[in-house]
Amino acid sequence: DQQVKQNSPSLSVQEGRISILNCDYTNSMFDYFLWYKKYPAEGPTFLISISSIKDKNEDGRFTVFLNKSAKHLSLHIVPSQPGDSAVYFCAASEAGANSKLTFGKGITLSVRP
Amino acid sequence: DGGITQSPKYLFRKEGQNVTLSCEQNLNHDAMYWYRQDPGQGLRLIYYSQIVNDFQKGDIAEGYSVSREKKESFPLTVTSAQKNPTAFYLCASSSPTGELSGYTFGSGTRLTVV
Numbered sequence: 001d002q003q004v005k006q007n008s009p010s011l012s013v014q015e016g017r018i019s020i021l022n023c024d025y026t027n028s029m030f031d032y033f034l035w036y037k038k039y040p041a042e043g044p045t046f047l048i049s050i051s052s053i054k055d056k057n058e059d060g061r062f063t064v065f066l067n068k069s070a071k072h073l074s075l076h077i078v079p080s081q082p083g084d085s086a087v088y089f090c091a092a093s094e095a096g097a098n099s100k101l102t103f104g105k106g107i108t109l110s111v112r113p
Numbered sequence: 114d115g116g117i118t119q120s121p122k123y124l125f126r127k128e129g130q131n132v133t134l135s136c137e138q139n140l141n142h143d144a145m146y147w148y149r150q151d152p153g154q155g156l157r158l159i160y161y162s163q164i165v166n167d168f169q170k171g172d173i174a175e176g177y178s179v180s181r182e183k184k185e186s187f188p189l190t191v192t193s194a195q196k197n198p199t200a201f202y203l204c205a206s207s208s209p210t211g212e213l214s215g216y217t218f219g220s221g222t223r224l225t226v227v
Contacts, residue, residue, distance in 0.1 A: 009153070034215045043117075043203055043218030044156075089156065091215065100146075101215055105155035 003027045004092050006104035014112050019077040021107050023090030026071065030092040034101070035064060035075050038087045047088070048075070080111045115140045119204050119219035126191070126198065126226050134189045134222045136204035143208060145187035146216065149173065150201040159202075162187055191224065199226050 005024045013019045023033075031052045036044035050057040050064045050073070057064050063076045077084055090104040117138040126132045138145065147159040158171030162181040176195025181187055187206075191198045201223050205216035 006155075032215075036215075036218075041201075041221065041223070043119075043205075043220045044216075045218070046215055049215065093215070100158065100161060102158075103148075103156040105153060 001026070002104075003030075004090055004102050004104040006090055006107050008107055009105070010108040010110070012110045012112060013080050015082055016079045019075075019080045019084065019109055019111070021075040021077075021088050021090075021109065023073045023075075023104055024071055025073075025092055027092070027094070027102075028071070029094045030102075032093045033064070033066060033073050034091045034093075035062075036089045036091060036103075037084075038089060038106070044089055077109075080109075082111045082113050085109055085111050117204055117206055117217055117219035119202075119222050122220065122222060124222055124224045126224060128226055129193045131190055131192050132198075132224065134191065134202055134204075134224070136187045136189065136219060137185055138187075138204075138206045138217075138219075139185060140206055140208070140217060141184070142206035142217070143184070144206060145181070146205045146207075147171070147177075147179065147187070147189045148203045148205065150203060150221075156203065159189065198224055200224060 034049040035047040037047045038044040048062045050066050066073045087106045089106045091101040093099045093101050120135045144163045146161040148156040157173050160179040162168035178190045203221050204219040207216045
């Protein structure tokens with residue numbers, strides 16, 4: 001059973017507009033949530049994270065929102081840039097930020113110039 | 114610079130052969146992980162190790178083996194028992210004292226069975 005779900009496999013947005021990437025989870029024990037960005041043939045790189053005691057975390061153009069009651073989080077990228085085109089993975093862990101991570105299947109974001 | 118090195122970047126294996134993927138880190142991280150990426154499947158955990166000389170099976174450990182004799186090294190062996198080994202393999206490490214940033218990943222090894 002998939003505990004972290006990214007139901008939309010792809011998203012295409014115009015440069016300068018907002019990109020909203022969604023993620024749902026089923027395990028109520030998850031305490032930490034992270035977003036990773038991945039280019040082809042490279043390893044994922046950490047983007048932004050949030051703990052379950054918060055509902056929002058912002059870092060520059062990237063904001064993550066967490067709705068614990070709905071078991072839903074989203075990544076907002078504003079404004080979107082062509083260099084943001086990549087696969088974005090949502091991940092979650094139970095016991096702490098550096099414990100075993102469970103990943104979603106990823107969303108491919110394409111930002112059109 | 115500290116980081117994780119995976120080698121080789123590309124690897125070809127004949128059916129029935131074992132092959133070992135290398136993963137070395139100089140971040141002084143205690144925990145190390147092996148993931149496999151397939152198209153449309155995301156990242157699936159193969160094995161992980163929280164400390165030297167100890168490791169645990171992940172979600173898809175069948176057909177794989179690992180060792181953790183040194184803190185810096187966590188090699189993965191893909192055995193002939195692995196039915197569909199062609200994939201992109203990612204190694205990662207983490208520190209329990211680190212920030213809320215999860216893992217540091219290597220650049221991956223693309224394994225192809227020919």
